[in-house]
Amino acid sequence: MAGDNDAKAAAGFSAVAAIAAALALAKKVQAPGGELVIPKEFWDLIIAIAASGGTIDNSIQEVIQKLTKLSINVQGWPPNVRRIRTFAIVCAVVGQTYQGGQMTIPSGMSLLIKASPLNGVGSLIYVAPTAADSTNPNSSYPLVPNEPVSYAIQDADQIYVSTNIAGSTAIFSAEQET
Numbered sequence: 631m632a633g634d635n636d637a638k639a640a641a642g643f644s645a646v647a648a649i650a651a652a653l654a655l656a657k658k659v660q661a662p663g664g665e666l667v668i669p670k671e672f673w674d675l676i677i678a679i680a681a682s683g684g685t686i687d688n689s690i691q692e693v694i695q696k697l698t699k700l701s702i703n704v705q706g707w708p709p710n711v712r713r714i715r716t717f718a719i720v721c722a723v724v725g726q727t728y729q730g731g732q733m734t735i736p737s738g739m740s741l742l743i744k745a746s747p748l749n750g751v752g753s754l755i756y757v758a759p760t761a762a763d764s765t766n767p768n769s770s771y772p773l774v775p776n777e778p779v780s781y782a783i784q785d786a787d788q789i790y791v792s793t794n795i796a797g798s799t800a801i802f803s804a805e806q807e808t
Contacts, residue, residue, distance in 0.1 A: 711736060716803040718746070721793035727761040730786035730802055739805045740780040743789065745773035746799035753795035764790035773800075 719728045735741050745755040756770035757779060763769040770792075771779055781789070791800045 711739070711805040711807050713806050714803060715806045716801065719791060719800045719802070721755070721791060721798050721800065722796060724794060724796050725765055725792060727764050727790050727792050728800075729761070730789040730791070733786040733802065733804060734806075735782075735784055735786070735804045736807045740782045741786055741789070742778055742780045742803045743773070743791070744778040744801045744803070745775050746801055747776035749775040749793075749798040750795050751775075753793060753798040755798055755800045756792045756794075757800070758790050759788060761790045764792045 715733055717731050717733070719730070721728055730741075730743075733741075743755075743757055745753070749755070753775060754767075755773040756764050756767060757773060758764035758766075758770035773779060783789070786802050786804065789802075793800075
């Protein structure tokens with residue numbers, strides 16, 4: 631087969647290239663009197679390459695057979711989706727908890743929560759996984775106006791928000807499958 635011959639030729643050229651590189655390197659190693667010194671390790675390498683010449687054909691065939699049987703399963707980026715969904719929660723009362731709406735997040739995608747850029751100066755949106763935590767500044771994630779945070783969760787209703795200034799808005803957005 632032409633492919634087998636190409637693989638054999640490539641292996642032969644690789645061995646020749648390795649020997650040529652090693653010889654070029656060895657020429658740089660000179661004894662103090664100017665005489666060429668070739669290290670024992672170099673000769674051991676040359677002997678190993680020469681001795682394996684008869685088995686290179688078999689090794690190449692074995693590698694090719696194993697590669698053809700190899701199936702690669704790569705979990706890369708999630709596939710693109712056709713649409714997004716966005717909703718806003720207006721935190722009308724300071725210190726009151728508001729639960730994110732029911733919105734399923736596709737596997738491999740994230741929910742983005744952003745404090746509205748129109749929120750007042752000094753306003754904070756507190757983001758947390760429980761109602762109690764969202765009203766506690768020590769156990770929630772505060773967002774200043776126009777600041778986003780994303781979470782790889784399954785549903786937006788797993789998030790709770792509150793605010794320190796009445797009328798501040800939290801915006802939820804995520805990609806959606808069909």
